[in-house]
Amino acid sequence: MTSKPRSLLGIEPLNPRQIMDFLTLAKKMDPARPRNSLRGRRVALVFYENSTRTRTSFEIAAKALGATTVVIHADSTSVAKGESLKDTGLTLRSIVDAIVMRHPSSGASVLLDRMLGIPIVNAGDGMHEHPSQALLDAFTILQHKKTLKGLKIVTVGDIFHSRVARSDALLFSKLGARVVLCGPEVLLPDVAAELGPNITLSRNMDTAIKDADVVMMLRVQQERLAGLQIVVDEYIRRYQLTASRVRLAKKDAIVMHPGPMIRGMELTDEAADGAQSVVLEQVLNGVKVRMAILEMLLGGRR
Amino acid sequence: MKKSTKKEQPAAAAHGFEKAQSSPVASLLIRGGRVVDPAQKLDGELDVLLRDGRVAQVAPPGTLKDAAEIVDAKGLVVAPGLIDLHVHLREPGKAYKETIKSGTAAAAAGGFTSVCAMPNTTPVNDSPAITRWMQDPERGAVVNVFPIAAATVASAGERISNYGALHAAGAVAVSDDGLPILDDKVMAGALETAALVGMPVIQHAEDTRLTQGTQMNLGATSFRLGLRGQPAEAEWRMVERDIRLAHGTRGRLHVAHISTARALELVKLGRQTGVAVSAEVTPHHFLFTEEECAGYDSRYKMNPPLRTAADREALLAGLADGSVDAIATDHAPHALFEKEVEFDKAAWGITGLEIALGAALTVLYHERKVPLARIVALLSSNPARIVGFDGRGTLAVGAHADVTLFDLKANWTYDVRKTRSKARNCPYDGMRFKGRPVMTIVGGRVVFRA
Numbered sequence: 001m002t003s004k005p006r007s008l009l010g011i012e013p014l015n016p017r018q019i020m021d022f023l024t025l026a027k028k029m030d031p032a033r034p035r036n037s038l039r040g041r042r043v044a045l046v047f048y049e050n051s052t053r054t055r056t057s058f059e060i061a062a063k064a065l066g067a068t069t070v071v072i073h074a075d076s077t078s079v080a081k082g083e084s085l086k087d088t089g090l091t092l093r094s095i096v097d098a099i100v101m102r103h104p105s106s107g108a109s110v111l112l113d114r115m116l117g118i119p120i121v122n123a124g125d126g127m128h129e130h131p132s133q134a135l136l137d138a139f140t141i142l143q144h145k146k147t148l149k150g151l152k153i154v155t156v157g158d159i160f161h162s163r164v165a166r167s168d169a170l171l172f173s174k175l176g177a178r179v180v181l182c183g184p185e186v187l188l189p190d191v192a193a194e195l196g197p198n199i200t201l202s203r204n205m206d207t208a209i210k211d212a213d214v215v216m217m218l219r220v221q222q223e224r225l226a227g228l229q230i231v232v233d234e235y236i237r238r239y240q241l242t243a244s245r246v247r248l249a250k251k252d253a254i255v256m257h258p259g260p261m262i263r264g265m266e267l268t269d270e271a272a273d274g275a276q277s278v279v280l281e282q283v284l285n286g287v288k289v290r291m292a293i294l295e296m297l298l299g300g301r302r
Numbered sequence: 303m304k305k306s307t308k309k310e311q312p313a314a315a316a317h318g319f320e321k322a323q324s325s326p327v328a329s330l331l332i333r334g335g336r337v338v339d340p341a342q343k344l345d346g347e348l349d350v351l352l353r354d355g356r357v358a359q360v361a362p363p364g365t366l367k368d369a370a371e372i373v374d375a376k377g378l379v380v381a382p383g384l385i386d387l388h389v390h391l392r393e394p395g396k397a398y399k400e401t402i403k404s405g406t407a408a409a410a411a412g413g414f415t416s417v418c419a420m421p422n423t424t425p426v427n428d429s430p431a432i433t434r435w436m437q438d439p440e441r442g443a444v445v446n447v448f449p450i451a452a453a454t455v456a457s458a459g460e461r462i463s464n465y466g467a468l469h470a471a472g473a474v475a476v477s478d479d480g481l482p483i484l485d486d487k488v489m490a491g492a493l494e495t496a497a498l499v500g501m502p503v504i505q506h507a508e509d510t511r512l513t514q515g516t517q518m519n520l521g522a523t524s525f526r527l528g529l530r531g532q533p534a535e536a537e538w539r540m541v542e543r544d545i546r547l548a549h550g551t552r553g554r555l556h557v558a559h560i561s562t563a564r565a566l567e568l569v570k571l572g573r574q575t576g577v578a579v580s581a582e583v584t585p586h587h588f589l590f591t592e593e594e595c596a597g598y599d600s601r602y603k604m605n606p607p608l609r610t611a612a613d614r615e616a617l618l619a620g621l622a623d624g625s626v627d628a629i630a631t632d633h634a635p636h637a638l639f640e641k642e643v644e645f646d647k648a649a650w651g652i653t654g655l656e657i658a659l660g661a662a663l664t665v666l667y668h669e670r671k672v673p674l675a676r677i678v679a680l681l682s683s684n685p686a687r688i689v690g691f692d693g694r695g696t697l698a699v700g701a702h703a704d705v706t707l708f709d710l711k712a713n714w715t716y717d718v719r720k721t722r723s724k725a726r727n728c729p730y731d732g733m734r735f736k737g738r739p740v741m742t743i744v745g746g747r748v749v750f751r752a
Binding site: 012086105108110114115125126127128163189192195 | 521522525526527528529597598639642643644645646647
């Protein structure tokens, strides 16, 4: 194993070896077979934003490793009374070993890591990164493909506002995939191509999806489209994943979605529930990957 | 510029200021220094005699003898006192961030003898009463304070304030810094009225309709960080419009903290077509680029934001070739609790009074080989001209006895714990500079001694 990071703040600071270490460890994890490796360790799950999937899977992952967890919702704590992130963090540091945090501000976990000096897991910060999601997406792809190297992975939707899109693109690019980001300019500015090597942009979904190995659909919020003066019907016509568009991809292509899905918006029922959809596998893998993350950061550190 | 963990001598000995204050002298002879006074095109070994608050004589070395106190300036540059066109002293109303006393103490330690204080105080300085209050000796200012009054009532951008009365009360310019005047008619009115009184309108050029919710410069870096970005367009479109209005009204426009290559190009073009337009650049914009935001370190969050490497190069070229008129700090003190928060919640601004000269000498003089006379012009004679100071920004006989002595070659490390400002919101701690202020003299009195 290569040098172990103290925290998981994003995919950007990781090298390919470190990414593979997380994925390799995840293969050994199974929530149905609890371990005791983090027995006695205390993990705070601090959520400044609502989340169902990410919070529950981190909680189950921590418990499956034997850790003690405490879930803190921003609206039910001193945070609501105006306490700063720094003070909340310092308070928690004296009673827990690690913090998993979801926060609406980009970079919040970077700040927390710098101020506290204990393992921090970024469970999503603003529009910045969502590294555990990218790791579980890569893990899911590797259950269907031998390697990411050389794969054509197409991500379609609201990339600008998506921390998942950023983490995914960074990770897939680092592991040698060809990443195509697809969407209208207001949701996908040209500078997105500068995220990393092997990342290109497309405004045409039919072209982008051709011969793809993986199709990753992102949630598109209707209110957001309205704010950006995009006509919903036009968006759907150009960027919705339909059964016929799935057929443009490779025969063995898989369809993914980090959730929450909005059926009828970014994808149709047929695409979401089709034989090529691996959306539910992603959820199950989420627990394994998050077990691996906590094990990697906290295991063997006493 | 390299960070150094080794702490060297503090920016100034802590006792210097108090000692100086206790010993005002009627006459002071600065002997053996290199006098650089671009207003008189002077650069050479000369002695300077200050008497009764004025420059009494400038003469060849050794020819002046009669003085109560003698300062040995051997090996030092003797320049007209530095003038900062853009500071936030936070009084009235926000004394927890800075006071006129603490801010001007920092100015003195940075070699500044005069500072122009922006009106975004609480309440906004849109009245002769506040303008006078800021200059009252009761405030304990260490250097000269010249208020810049609000260009519009409460800086609301709707009705222009009473420029005649504000000027009579001591205001040297008008500005709604931080709250740019969007309305064309109001801006035209401001330029026209200010010209009648002989004041420039200082505009923080930002079309705020393009910058809602933004945190840094717009580009690949802001995209990667997931922060909303300010387009360069928000600045240059405003500069473009203001130059057009200045042309139509024959008003005098000063562009505050210009930060983009394109806006600077527009200033050059405007000047060529005869528009009275000038521009200032801050130390942080010629030191840093947007890449500094990569760690979400809010000490690098200011408005206008740090821009691209190409923008920085254009500013450096402009500082070197004279198309930029002045270096101004935009010294913007904040309490730590306002900065040690999420990047998008952090207050905008950075302090700069104590490093401005060091940064200019390090980057412009030592790295870029910009002539010393040009650097002194940027920090003294040009700012004096922009706000119409009579007898400042020069060491001509009869001028105010405001003098800055600095050591061109001294290597030093900034230690923010020793700052005279109440605030510490800057990334300069541990940064090394070459060239530092050694003595600051205001009205013939030594107010800072390193």
